[in-house]
Structure formats: C-alpha cells, structure tokens
Amino acid sequence: MSEGNGKADKERRKIxxxxxxxxxxxxxxTEAKGAEGTDRHIAWITSGAPVEPLIAFNxxxxxxxxxxxxxxxxxxxxxxxxxxxxxxxxxxxCSYARGDxxxxxxxxxxxxxLPRPTFLVVCNNICNTVFKWYEELARFFDVPLFxxxxxxxxxxxxxxxxxxxxxxxxxYVAFLEKITGKPYDEPHFxxxxxxSLFASALWKDxxxxxxxxxxxxxxxxxFIMMAPIVxxxxxxxxxxxxxxxxxxxxxRIKEGIGILPSEKYRxxxxxxxxxYEMRNLGKLFMELETCLVADTYTSAWTFEGVxxxxxxxxxxxIYTEVYLNINLERMADKIESLATRYSVDGMIMHSNRxxxxxxxxxxxxxxxxTRRTGKPALIIEADHTDSRWYxxxxxxxxxxxxxxxxxxxxxxx
Amino acid sequence: MEQTEAWEKxxxxxxxxxxxxxxxxDAGEKVVGYFCSYVPVELIHAAGAVPVRMLQGPAPxxxxxxxxxxxxxxxxxSLLEGLGxxxxxxxxxxxxxxxxxxxxxxxxxxxxxxxxxxxMRLMVPTTVHTPEAVDFMVEELAALRPDLEGVTGNExxxxxxxxxxxxxxxCRSALDGLREAGPGNRRxxxxxxxxxxxxxxxxxxxxxxVEAGGTEAGTRRVAVIGGPVPQLEVFDLLEEYGMRVVWxxxxxxxxxxxxxxxxxxxxxxxxxxxxxxxxxxxxxxxPANRREQELIAGIGESGAEGVVFAQQAFCEFHSFDYPGxxxxxxxxxxxxVRLDLEHPFQPxxxxxxxxxxxxxxxxxxx
Numbered sequence: 132m133s134e135g136n137g138k139a140d141k142e143r144r145k146i147x148x149x150x151x152x153x154x155x156x157x158x159x160x161t162e163a164k165g166a167e168g169t170d171r172h173i174a175w176i177t178s179g180a181p182v183e184p185l186i187a188f189n190x191x192x193x194x195x196x197x198x199x200x201x202x203x204x205x206x207x208x209x210x211x212x213x214x215x216x217x218x219x220x221x222x223x224x225c226s227y228a229r230g231d232x233x234x235x236x237x238x239x240x241x242x243x244x245l246p247r248p249t250f251l252v253v254c255n256n257i258c259n260t261v262f263k264w265y266e267e268l269a270r271f272f273d274v275p276l277f278x279x280x281x282x283x284x285x286x287x288x289x290x291x292x293x294x295x296x297x298x299x300x301x302x303y304v305a306f307l308e309k310i311t312g313k314p315y316d317e318p319h320f321x322x323x324x325x326x327s328l329f330a331s332a333l334w335k336d337x338x339x340x341x342x343x344x345x346x347x348x349x350x351x352x353x354f355i356m357m358a359p360i361v362x363x364x365x366x367x368x369x370x371x372x373x374x375x376x377x378x379x380x381x382x383r384i385k386e387g388i389g390i391l392p393s394e395k396y397r398x399x400x401x402x403x404x405x406x407y408e409m410r411n412l413g414k415l416f417m418e419l420e421t422c423l424v425a426d427t428y429t430s431a432w433t434f435e436g437v438x439x440x441x442x443x444x445x446x447x448x449i450y451t452e453v454y455l456n457i458n459l460e461r462m463a464d465k466i467e468s469l470a471t472r473y474s475v476d477g478m479i480m481h482s483n484r485x486x487x488x489x490x491x492x493x494x495x496x497x498x499x500x501t502r503r504t505g506k507p508a509l510i511i512e513a514d515h516t517d518s519r520w521y522x523x524x525x526x527x528x529x530x531x532x533x534x535x536x537x538x539x540x541x542x543x544x
Numbered sequence: 545m546e547q548t549e550a551w552e553k554x555x556x557x558x559x560x561x562x563x564x565x566x567x568x569x570d571a572g573e574k575v576v577g578y579f580c581s582y583v584p585v586e587l588i589h590a591a592g593a594v595p596v597r598m599l600q601g602p603a604p605x606x607x608x609x610x611x612x613x614x615x616x617x618x619x620x621x622s623l624l625e626g627l628g629x630x631x632x633x634x635x636x637x638x639x640x641x642x643x644x645x646x647x648x649x650x651x652x653x654x655x656x657x658x659x660x661x662x663x664m665r666l667m668v669p670t671t672v673h674t675p676e677a678v679d680f681m682v683e684e685l686a687a688l689r690p691d692l693e694g695v696t697g698n699e700x701x702x703x704x705x706x707x708x709x710x711x712x713x714x715c716r717s718a719l720d721g722l723r724e725a726g727p728g729n730r731r732x733x734x735x736x737x738x739x740x741x742x743x744x745x746x747x748x749x750x751x752x753x754v755e756a757g758g759t760e761a762g763t764r765r766v767a768v769i770g771g772p773v774p775q776l777e778v779f780d781l782l783e784e785y786g787m788r789v790v791w792x793x794x795x796x797x798x799x800x801x802x803x804x805x806x807x808x809x810x811x812x813x814x815x816x817x818x819x820x821x822x823x824x825x826x827x828x829x830x831p832a833n834r835r836e837q838e839l840i841a842g843i844g845e846s847g848a849e850g851v852v853f854a855q856q857a858f859c860e861f862h863s864f865d866y867p868g869x870x871x872x873x874x875x876x877x878x879x880x881v882r883l884d885l886e887h888p889f890q891p892x893x894x895x896x897x898x899x900x901x902x903x904x905x906x907x908x909x910x
Contacts, residue, residue, distance in 0.1 A: 218867050262670060263860065264864070278671060292680075295680045460652070488648070488649060491613065491649040
C-alpha cells in the first residue's frame with residue numbers, strides 16, 4: 132500500500148464521533164470549572180454512584196475517576212501520587228485516590244485540577260476504597276459527604292438488601308433537597324432516569340456492534356467513548372451523542388470498515404485500562420492483528436430495568452447490582468456470556484494493583500473462563516494510573532507470546 | 545496449678561490452638577470459624593458451636609499463591625493457605641463478614657480453595673451509625689441464625705442466645721479487669737486472643753486459674769493501634785524497647801472486647817446495636833471522626849506517651865487513616881511510629897530502628 136493509500140485507509144478507519152465526544156467533554160469541563168465559586172452546586176461523585184438525582188437537581192457532577200484516567204493517560208498521575216505519598220499516603224493505595232488527593236492539593240493535572248466541590252457523593256458499589264478516599268476529600272474541602280452504602284449481592288438480590296438500598300436512595304434525595312433548597316420533582320426525575328436508561332441502551336447497542344467481524348472499534352476506543360455515559364447520563368446531549376455513535380458504528384459494519392487494518396484474533400479484556408499505556412498497547416495489538424472486541428469494564432454502564440412507575444426503587448436496585456458488587460460466580464457467568472456473544476479467542480486480564488475488588492479472584496476466573504470456553508487467558512500485572520508498577524518489556528513479551536504462540540496454536544487459520 | 549503453668553497453658557492455646565480444636569471436633573463438637581470482630585460470637589455459641597476466630601494461619605504458600613495476588617495482605621493470604629492446606633480441618637463452617645474488599649472476595653475463593661467447607665456470609669453494613677444500618681444488621685443476623693442452626697442441629701434463639709450474651713459479657717468484664725490489674729503485654733494480649741481461639745467457658749476457666757498482676761514490665765507507656773495483631777511476638781518486641789502497652793485500638797484486643805451487649809430486650813437487635821455501636825473499624829464509615837477522638841481520649845486517660853501503629857502491610861483502610869491520625873498526634877505533641885506487619889511476623893531492621901527511635905524520644909521525657 133502506498134503512503135497516500137495508507138493515510139486514506141487510516142482516515143477511513145478513524146471513528147468520526149471521537150471529535151464530537153471530545154467537544155462535549157471540553158464543554159462539560161469548561162462549564163464545571165466555570166461554575167466554581169458561583170451559586171451552582173458542584174458534586175464530586177464516584178463512577179458507580181447514581182448520578183441521575185444530581186442531574187435532576189441541576190447539580191454539576193464531577194468525576195475524580197474520570198479525571199484520574201485523564202491524568203493517567205497524559206502521564207501526569209505519578210507526580211500527583213507523589214504529592215499524596217509525601218503527605219503519608221501509602222504507595223499501596225489506589226492510584227486514582229492518591230492522584231486525586233495530590234491534584235486537590237496542588238490543582239495539578241492536564242486541566243489544572245477539578246473545580247472545588249460544594250458536596251460529595253460516594254457509593255461503595257465499586258469498592259470500599261472510595262469511601263475512605265471521599266472521607267479524606269470531605270475533610271480536605273470541609274464539605275458535606277453523602278454515602279450510599281450498597282451491600283454486596285451474592286446470587287439473587289435479597290429483599291432486605293433492596294429495602295436498605297431504597298431507604299438510602301430516599302435519603303439521598305432528601306439530602307439533595309436540603310442542600311439545594313429545592314423539592315424533589317418526581318416527573319422530572321423520571322424523565323432524567325428515562326434519558327439515562329435510553330443513553331445506556333444506546334451505549335449497549337454501540338458495544339454490541341463489536342460482535343461483527345471485523346469489529347468496528349476496539350475496547351480501547353470504548354474506554355474513551357464511555358466518558359459521557361459515565362459522567363453525564365441522564366441528559367439529552369448524551370442521548371444524542373450515543374445515537375450518533377451508534378449510527379456511525381452501523382454504517383461501518385455496512386461498509387465493512389474494521390478498526391484494525393487486519394483482524395486475525397479477537398480478545399476479551401478484563402479490568403480497568405492501563406491508562407498511561409493505551410497508545411503503546413494499541414499499537415502492539417494492531418501489529419499482532421488482534422482486536423480487543425469486548426471488556427468487562429465499559430459494559431458496567433449498561434443499565435436495564437428502570438420502572439417509570441417506581442423510579443427510585445428501580446434505580447436503587449440497578450446501582451446495587453453493578454458488576455463489581457456481585458460475586459465471582461456471577462462474574463464468571465458474565466465473562467462467559469461476553470466471550471460467547473463476541474466470539475473471542477481468548478482473554479487478557481489486567482491484574483490491577485490499584486483495584487482489589489476487580490483483581491482479587493482473577494486467578495480463579497481465568498481458570499473458570501478456560502474451563503467453560505476452552506479458550507486461553509493471560510494475566511498481566513499493572514496499575515491503572517501508577518506507571519511505576521508497570522514493566523513494559525515484560526508485559527509486551529507476554530502478550531506477544533500469548534498471541535503468537537498460544538492463540539496461533541488454538542485458533543484455526 | 546502454678547501461676548506460670550496456668551499462663552503457659554493460655555500461651556499454648558494462643559500459639560497453636562489447632563490441636564485442642566481438633567480434639568473437640570473428634571469429641572463431636574462443632575467448630576465454626578469467623579473472620580473478624582464484627583461477627584457476633586454469641587450467635588455461633590448459642591447454636592451450640594465453638595466460635596473460633598480465624599487467626600494463627602500458616603505462612604502463605606502454594607494455596608494462597610494460586611488464588612491471590614501478592615499485593616493482598618499476608619493476613620488474608622495466610623488464612624486462605626490454612627483453609628486450603630488443612631490447618632483448619634476441624635471447622636464445620638466459616639462465617640465471613642463483609643469488611644474490606646479483600647475479605648469480601650476471599651469468601652468466594654474459600655469455596656474453591658477449601659471445597660466442602662460451608663461458607664456463610666454476613667453482610668455487615670459499611671455505614672454503622674444509622675438506624676437503617678442497625679435494622680439491616682438485624683435482618684442479616686436473622687438470616688445467619690438458621691444457617692448456624694443447620695450446622696449444629698440446635699436452635700440459637702431465646703434463652704440460649706440470652707445465656708450466650710451473658711457469658712460473653714462476663715468474658716469482656718474479665719478482660720477489663722485483667723487490663724486494670726496490669727499483667728504485662730504478653731499476658732494481657734494472650735488473654736484477649738485466648739477468648740477468640742477457644743470457647744467462652746474454657747476462657748473463663750483459664751482466667752480463673754491465672755493471677756492477674758505482678759509482671760508489668762517496661763516504663764515507656766504506649767498506645768498501639770491497628771488491625772489484627774495475633775502474634776504475641778509483636779508485644780514482646782515492644783517490651784524489648786521498654787514499652788508497656790497501656791491502651792490499644794486493635795481488632796484482636798480492645799476493639800474485640802469493647803462494650804457490652806444489652807442483656808434485656810430483643811437479642812438480635814441488642815447484638816446489632818453493640819457490634820455496630822463500637823468505635824468503628826477503619827473499614828466502616830466514620831463521618832464524625834470518632835476513631836480519632838477516641839484515640840486522643842484513650843491516650844489521655846491511659847497516660848500513653850507515644851503511639852505505635854501496628855497495621856497489616858497492604859491494608860488500604862488503615863493506610864488511609866494513618867496520615868490524618870499521625871497529623872493529629874503530631875499536633876498534640878505525641879510521637880508515633882508505624883510498623884507494617886507481615887505474616888508470619890519477623891521483626892525487621894526497619895521496625896527495630898523505628899522502635900529504638902520512639903523509645904529514645906520517650907526516654908528523654910522521663
């Protein structure tokens with residue numbers, strides 16, 4: 132292929148909606164930072180927490196985890212972590228938390244830190260680390276903290292867990308009424324919840340496009356494209372964005388445009404991305420003609436089952452049963468289901484030093500995955516935003532070996 | 545019985561509880577393991593089983609390595625090792641509470657690593673200070689009770705549960721009395737651990753045979769704070785540097801024994817209120833900063849002049865609390881050092897250096 136053709140092919144394979152997403156996120160952060168010091172409330176919130184009530188109360192949600200991913204991807208998180216470590220926080224703590232504490236102190240990072248919160252919302256459905264982290268933030272900023280305690284779900288959701296969760300959803304709304312001075316407006320909340328659900332359904336459809344061969348995007352693209360569904364679900368602009376992205380994906384499928392020039396193998400990814408290494412790993416997988424077609428992370432924001440008649444109750448159930456709040460057996464079921472639906476040849480698991488609930492159990496899940504599907508799994512060691520725990524040469528060698536030798540032997544040519 | 549012999553018997557129970565528990569299993573008793581101080585031992589006891597805290601596991605080896613990453617704490621890895629390699633072969637069941645993320649995930653791994661062992665879960669809420677959290681805990685205890693009854697075939701309600709509550713309250717009072725008498729680091733902490741490693745009747749029997757006072761050593765008064773510290777060698781090490789522990793916030797010691805269960809009223813609610821009402825462990829929400837306040841008050845009342853943080857390496861929850869507590873101690877002019885514990889316990893050069901430094905600082909004030 133000539134250089135000109137190569138450029139044209141690259142341009143053809145590029146996901147066009149990426150520009151719209153970037154614009155939306157720039158606008159979002161500009162608005163959020165601009166609101167600092169005004170009457171508008173700004174809430175820092177964990178990625179798994181119910182954001183819909185904030186949207187319904189016209190509060191700007193800000194996500195330290197999303198910011199942490201940005202700091203990681205821009206190779207700025209280590210220096211922020213070091214600030215927190217200098218204050219006595221152990222290097223063994225989550226690097227999102229350390230980086231965020233460092234950024235709160237120094238206003239460091241690619242966008243000059245996050246706008247100061249007027250209150251905080253934490254939900255432990257993704258891990259218990261987050262409530263320690265948010266307790267630190269509450270002390271640092273001296274602002275109110277709302278904690279949504281979601282008991283762990285093993286098997287089917289038990290009624291007393293659903294009841295406990297609902298009581299807290301009601302308290303959350305009461306907390307917002309008090310802090311904003313506005314009454315709860317159920318029709319408005321239902322509208323927000325419906326938009327959230329609709330955007331989530333669109334996002335699910337976007338991800339499902341990767342069942343197609345060749346896949347129209349990799350999960351590394353999905354890691355970037357998920358920013359709006361994490362941060363702004365419940366708004367019309369997010370619905371519009373995912374509708375546009377879905378249309379583009381469908382068009383790519385129609386035209387046979389894959390994200391890679393050549394797709395020989397298809398893999399499933401487990402755990403949070405290695406944010407600082409996305410570019411290098413992306414290049415490596417492209418060279419190995421291997422597409423990461425699905426993952427366990429981005430699908431965490433594909434919600435189902437909002438009941439317009441009982442919006443608070445149904446939302447409280449949804450947020451209690453997210454991927455990281457269910458037992459290993461249910462995780463194994465989900466991984467098996469993804470592997471089957473997306474026709475994968477194997478799985479790569481990121482053993483993430485910063486995320487114990489996601490990582491502890493992977494040794495067992497890897498064996499279970501192979502037992503159930505007959506496909507191989509590889510576990511790589513890293514940390515989602517602290518590159519000091521990452522050995523690039525070792526990881527790349529292991530991935531290369533896994534793809535070239537193991538997949539080469541098991542996948543028919 | 546000679547005093548030293550009675551104490552030695554207690555030390556043996558603590559050092560290696562497993563042979564005696566195997567004997568009890570062989571004699572037809574049911575032994576139920578539990579993972580943390582938020583599991584109501586009274587309920588296990590009322591069902592007719594011997595409640596035994598999961599401590600004193602082997603060094604993490606092949607079993608732990610097959611299931612857990614090295615960045616998980618060696619305390620949890622040691623317990624999984626023991627469950628997989630037969631160290632705890634006398635157990636009929638284990639009760640695993642939701643405390644930290646590691647123990648939560650461990651409860652799934654135990655089912656694979658120790659097939660056949662009955663695993664019961666107790667979903668202790670992270671929020672402990674609200675009425676709905678207490679209501680939720682009551683529901684969880686009500687769900688746990690029939691599971692325990694299924695192990696022993698005995699009912700764990702009514703009079704039996706009230707009797708178990710009274711018995712454990714007596715044990716807690718006995719520990720309070722022992723602390724007051726000042727028997728020295730090793731004996732005091734052996735007694736705390738003994739209650740968790742044998743039944744309450746055996747514990748009270750042992751307590752009736754030992755003499756409380758007389759062997760207080762060390763002139764430098766310190767408070768020790770952290771998570772589980774089941775190795776008496778840690779306290780010996782402090783004594784080596786002239787330190788006498790006058791106050792602690794350890795989940796295998798004072799936090800385990802703190803506060804009585806109300807003996808009147810509905811027993812499950814009384815249990816929920818006592819267990820959630822204690823000064824919160826770092827894995828629990830603490831919006832009012834109660835842990836820090838109680839630490840400062842405890843230091844003041846006990847006359848502690850310095851603090852030793854004794855926490856498990858890789859424990860996120862204690863590590864999050866550490867900078868804030870240290871800052872507060874610094875502001876109060878109270879010197880402190882931090883020891884990161886691994887299992888099995890080996891005093892490292894770094895630990896000795898830190899303890900030496902603290903000892904010297906405390907010595908200067910004398």
